[in-house]
Amino acid sequence: MTDPAAVVDAFIAAIERRDMAAAVVHLADDVEYDNVPMGKTVGADAVAAALGPFIERCTVVDWPVHRQVADGPIVFNERLDRFQLGDHWIEMPVTGVWEVHDGRITLWRDYFDLATYTSQMAAATGG
């Protein structure tokens, strides 16, 4: 599978199944994962270590894509990333900028509002 949009779709589908091992297959070894207001994680193993425990803690992960456009190696998508933690839902409006080369994701950069995340996480974890 080398179509950039299809690779992004497959990665997101694996995340929604909370299957980090299946997701990481779609990442380049030196992938840059940039959560813009939080910082960057570099490398497929580091992304798995950062994201895997969180998605495994969730009972449901649901990332509906509202719009997606691709051109060459570049994919943009507008999503609502939803995570169920116990009785709480965390809902994050996000736009992702992706680059896919030779069938693997080399860049995954998400733009979102950090306080929208931290305030919902605090409510969900009682923090």
Next chain:
Amino acid sequence: MTDPAAVVDAFIAAIERRDMAAAVVHLADDVEYDNVPMGKTVGADAVAAALGPFIERCTVVDWPVHRQVADGPIVFNERLDRFQLGDHWIEMPVTGVWEVHDGRITLWRDYFDLATYTSQMAAATGG
């Protein structure tokens, strides 16, 4: 001019010239301008009223586009929106989701981190 990406480019070029009257020509009468973490402004006149005074206060407005992809009426772009206020530069990493129909922008939705903006504005205005 009806090409969606060209319309977005022309709108941004007018904003960079700090010419709100030239920019507003590219907006549909019922445009939705959604600054995701702040809220929505509806209508070309309301957008001009909200944005015009701010860009006129700036000495320089510079919005370099790092990536832009279009498909049909949809345009995504990844930008660094830069505003000079007095001796201060405010720099905002932003992703925009646009829809253009019949040569006019019907949706302009920017995803960014609100605190990245408010903290720089406070420094620039001494607030």
